[in-house]
Structure formats: C-alpha cells, structure tokens
Amino acid sequence: xxxxxxxxxxxxxTRYPGKPLAMxxxxxxxxxxxxxxxxxxxxxxxxxxxxxxxxxDTRIQSAAQAFGxxxxxxxxxxxxxxxxxxxxxAVLGGGYDIVxxxxxxxxxxxxxxxxxxxxxLRAAPNADIATPVLCCEGAMLRSLQADRRAGRVGGxxxxxxxxxxxxxxxxxxxxxxxxxxxxxxxxxxxHHVGVYAYRPDALSAYPGWATGPLEQLEGLExxxxxxxxxDVLCVEVMAKGRQFWELNNPEDVVKIEAMMAEMxxx
Numbered sequence: 001x002x003x004x005x006x007x008x009x010x011x012x013x014t015r016y017p018g019k020p021l022a023m024x025x026x027x028x029x030x031x032x033x034x035x036x037x038x039x040x041x042x043x044x045x046x047x048x049x050x051x052x053x054x055x056x057d058t059r060i061q062s063a064a065q066a067f068g069x070x071x072x073x074x075x076x077x078x079x080x081x082x083x084x085x086x087x088x089x090a091v092l093g094g095g096y097d098i099v100x101x102x103x104x105x106x107x108x109x110x111x112x113x114x115x116x117x118x119x120x121l122r123a124a125p126n127a128d129i130a131t132p133v134l135c136c137e138g139a140m141l142r143s144l145q146a147d148r149r150a151g152r153v154g155g156x157x158x159x160x161x162x163x164x165x166x167x168x169x170x171x172x173x174x175x176x177x178x179x180x181x182x183x184x185x186x187x188x189x190x191h192h193v194g195v196y197a198y199r200p201d202a203l204s205a206y207p208g209w210a211t212g213p214l215e216q217l218e219g220l221e222x223x224x225x226x227x228x229x230x231d232v233l234c235v236e237v238m239a240k241g242r243q244f245w246e247l248n249n250p251e252d253v254v255k256i257e258a259m260m261a262e263m264x265x266x
Contacts, residue, residue, distance in 0.1 A: 001097035008081035026266040037107035054088035120235035127233035128202035138181030166232035
C-alpha cells in the first residue's frame with residue numbers, strides 16, 4: 001500500500017503566529033526551525049513513499065525548500081491540517097492508499113509512532129482514520145493538568161472503547177481521575193498524538209462536511225469524522241523512554257528544548 005506523508009503548515013496560527021518558523025535549539029546548541037525539525041522527523045519514518053510540506057505561505061515555502069523539502073502550495077481556505085492534506089493529495093493527483101498527516105507542531109514525534117499508526121490502519125479494514133495515543137505517566141498527566149489550571153490549551157486527551165474505536169477527544173483532561181500517580185506510573189489518561197493516517201475516500205469527503213458543534217467547541221479536527229459517522233481507530237504507541245510534547249504555545253519552546261537537551265537530541 002503506497003503511503004504519502006504530508007506536513008501541513010500555516011503561518012497564521014491563532015495562538016502562535018509564525019509557529020512553523022520558530023527556532024528550537026537542540027542538545028548540541030544547533031538551532032533549527034520547527035518545520036525543519038518536523039520534516040527531519042518525517043523522513044525517518046520507514047514505509048513512506050513520499051514526504052511533502054503543504055502550506056499556503058511563501059515564507060514557509062522558501063524555508064522548507066532551503067532545507068530540501070518538497071513543497072505543495074495549497075489555498076488559504078483550508079480550515080485545518082486535515083483539509084490541507086486533502087487538498088495536497090488532490091494537487092498531487094491522488095492515487096495513494098494511505099495519507100499520513102504529521103502536523104508540523106510535533107518535532108519530537110518518534111518514527112515508530114507513525115510506523116505503528118500505518119500498520120494499525122492497514123490491519124483495521126473497517127477504520128477510516130487512525131491516530132496514535134500514548135498512555136500518560138504521572139509526570140505528563142500533571143503537565144496537562146497544570147496547563148489547564150493556567151488557562152492554557154496544552155495536549156489533547158482521548159477515550160476509546162475496548163476495540164480501540166475512539167469515543168471522544170478533548171482539550172480537557174479526560175477521563176477525570178482524583179488519584180495521585182508517581183512520575184513514572186501509568187495513569188488511565190491517554191495523550192492524543194497529533195498524527196493521522198487516512199483512507200483516501202474519507203479524506204476526500206472531509207472538506208465537504210460542515211463543521212459540527214463538537215469540532216467547533218473543542219477546535220479538534222478529528223471530531224468532524226466522528227460527527228459524520230466515520231470510525232477513528234486509536235493506536236496505542238510506546239514512548240520507549242522518549243519524552244513527547246507538542247508546540248502549542250510560545251511557552252512550549254522552553255519545555256521542548258529542555259526535553260531535547262535531556263534526551264541528547266540535536
């Protein structure tokens with residue numbers, strides 16, 4: 001099955017304008033932009049036939065081409081990364097069996113997260129879309145809870161059925177738990193990793209659906225699939241000692257750089 005990996009990137013982020021071009025300094029002191037680090041994470045994924053950056057901004061286009069990425073220009077009308085992936089797939093002429101959306105705000109995404117996601121969708125013929133979830137240890141759970149107490153939108157959490165079919169995604173920390181957990185202890189909360197693998201028919205249908213009330217309230221694009229009766233498969237991935245965080249707010253730069261330094265990532 002042929003796989004296209006798309007990195008959607010827009011300049012006009014509400015919470016962090018210019019985010020794809022934000023610089024992140026690695027363990028050796030080398031600074032690279034967020035979009036370059038996301039692309040370098042993408043090209044490490046095995047089993048992908050093509051990697052492209054999809055954007056509507058010439059500043060991002062120039063930066064991406066400078067470090068060697070293939071760029072697909074898309075319209076300014078795309079409401080989110082999924083719509084941008086759908087347009088990029090169409091611009092490239094379609095024909096791929098799986099389209100992966102590696103959103104350009106997760107430079108710490110390990111290649112095995114994406115490889116596991118692709119394998120999970122291949123093994124689940126009834127699923128229209130697959131997305132990874134990571135069991136939160138106590139330290140990560142407290143980081144999510146601290147963001148919410150401070151009024152920041154941090155990571156997204158997911159709840160799913162026994163067959164791993166998604167029941168809901170939220171920017172609140174769900175399910176509720178009053179228990180206290182050690183830093184490295186597993187918790188019942190699963191962090192949603194912002195990567196998606198789509199079947200082309202579901203992806204091409206997506207831009208034609210109206211934004212539903214849940215997507216509008218949460219600001220989570222994957223809820224549009226669920227609101228239109230499509231099955232979203234949650235694929236559990238393992239951290240293997242790797243720390244993970246998404247760049248959602250300017251404050252996250254320091255947090256991600258600290259994680260890179262601790263893990264020795266350049």
